[in-house]
Amino acid sequence: MPSTFHPAWRHGGALVVAHDVVGGVFAFSGGxxxxxxxxxxxxGIPHVCP
Structure with a gap:
């Protein structure tokens, strides 16, 4: 995960379904x-912290 926002960044093998207020993401895990x-x-849909 990049340390700053980058609009082209993709969470490999997962689909980001939500963001939290401190920069973490909830991502549907595939593969x-x-x-x-x-x-x-x-x-699953784990929370990934920055």
């Missing part, structure tokens, strides 16, 4: 989150 160093299980 294999652990292989991409992300928390959660496939099909």
């Amino acid at each position: 294999s989150p652990r292989e991409a160093s992300r928390p959660g299980e496939p099909g």
Whole structure:
């Protein structure tokens, strides 16, 4: 995740579904989150902190 906002940034293998007020995101996990160093299980919606 970039340290500053970048409009072209994409969370690889996941779909961002919401942002929180401090810069974190809620992302629907697709594929294999652990292989991409992300928390959660496939099909889950974990919170990813900045």
